[in-house]
Amino acid sequence: MTEARRGATATCRPTGTPDRQRPIGALRDGEPVAVEGGVEGGYEAEALLRESRASVDPELRSAIASLPAGMRQVALYHFGWQHADGTPAAGNAGKAIRPALVLTAAAALGGPAARAAAGRAAAAVELVHNFTLLHDDVMDRDTTRRHRPTAWTVFGDADAILVGDALQALALRLLAADPHPASAAAAVRLADCVMELCEGQHTDTSMERRAPGEVTLDETLVMAEAKTGALLGCACALGGLYAGADAAHVDALDAFGREAGLAFQLIDDVIGIWGDPRQTGKPAGADLAARKKSLPVVAALNSGTPAAAELAELYAAPYEEGKEDLDRTALLVERAGGRDWAQARAADRMAGAMQELARAVPDPEAAGGLLALAEFVTRRST
Structure with missing residues (x-):
């Protein structure tokens, strides 16, 4: 991967002080746009995601x-x-980024045989991811996911929570039943990750109850x-464990994913404010x-800043439809530097991710597939 291509992570570029208001969902000039086959330059990642979805x-x-x-x-x-009535649906189970990372990391260090052996581990990670989505939707009261009503709005809070719990149990059962020699270590690592996820969600919900000026960037x-x-x-x-990698390489893979994940979250938060609802489904x-x-x-x-x-002042009071212009609120975030800061920090985190990947x-x-996936999630516009 050349430096020129690394610098092409357009979504992460700061673009200066806004000089006019744009509706929520409007992208700046120079930001990435969707093209046939995915985000420009993302064809390899799209293929990896399709293959991972088919495997998992x-x-x-x-x-x-x-x-x-x-x-x-x-x-x-x-x-x-x-569908909610039990009839088959065409399906939109998400992009399968996390299982793709499992399989691609396994292939990077262990070749095709390691990739094939890591199928259950990839499915376990995707089950845990969807457990968090079901619970997050209930806690955040989100009504739309993947362009359809969220499960709790259709089946109720209790069913959505219980099914989330069941998905987590299925994930750990998959690993417990896997005869691969790395499965036990993988199960421990995934369980530890779930506890960290829960801690992060607990911190997030507690922060929502605090006044706007009481939350720091570091803790966020x-x-x-x-x-x-x-x-x-x-x-x-x-993926590294299933490839038989040593502890140093497994830890470096973990650090790579964390850095790329934080870049992903920064861009996801930008999209949460300025993304096009026709693309985001929200x-x-x-x-x-x-x-x-x-x-x-x-x-x-x-x-x-002013x-x-x-x-x-706006954030100190609940949102009232008809009284607050959300386009104006988004512009205040932008004028206060929030958008440029997030895009610049995403670029910094991606640079850190590249160092860990090396x-x-x-x-x-061998690292090309992981790099393509990391670039994909931080170049997206939806």
Whole structure:
């Protein structure tokens, strides 16, 4: 990978002080746009994601088929494989980024045989990811995911929570039943990751109850690493374990995934404010209306600018539809520097991820797939 291509992570570029208001969902000139086959330059990543989804879906379907009928219905709906009435659906189970990291890391250090052996581990990581999505939607009261109503809005809070719990149990059962010699270490690592995820979510929910000026950037970054970076790091580490890598290489893979995961979260928070609802599947400005203290918002609130003071005043009161212009609120975040800060920090984290990847997989050719996936998640516009 050349330096020129590394510098092409367009989503992460700071683009200066805004000089006019743009509607939520409008992208700046020079930001990446969707092209046929995915984000420009992302064709290799798209192929890896398709291959990973094809490899992992049979394991996921088999695991979900073992659930009791009531929970199975909710799980199949959540994964997009079934409508609420039980009839088959075309399916939108997500991009499969995390299982792709497992399989690609295994291949990078152990070749095709290691990739094939890591199928259950990849499915386990995807089950844990979806456990967190089901619970997050309930806690955040999000009503839309993947362009359809969230499971709790269809089946109720209790069913969504219980199915999330069941998916986590299925993940650990997959690893416990896997005869691969790395499965026990993988199960421990995944369980530790779940505890870190829960700690991150606990911190996140406690921060939402605090006044805007009481939340610091440092603690928000720590929370984001626990909520997002931990599972991406764990995914990469599990791939290394299934490839028979030593502890140093496994830890470097974990660090690579964490750095890329934090870059992912920074960009995801930008999209949560300025993303196009037609692409994201979520209402415009939903994060602002919910008063989420996302990374761009916290950076803006801590900027000491007049826009920060105005934003803090808005965030101190609940959102009232019809009384607050969310486009204006998004512009305040931008004028206070939140958007540029998040994009610049995402670029910094990606640079750190590249350093860790070089430690984990010294052969640039073998590391190409992991690099493509990391660039994909930070170049996206949706």
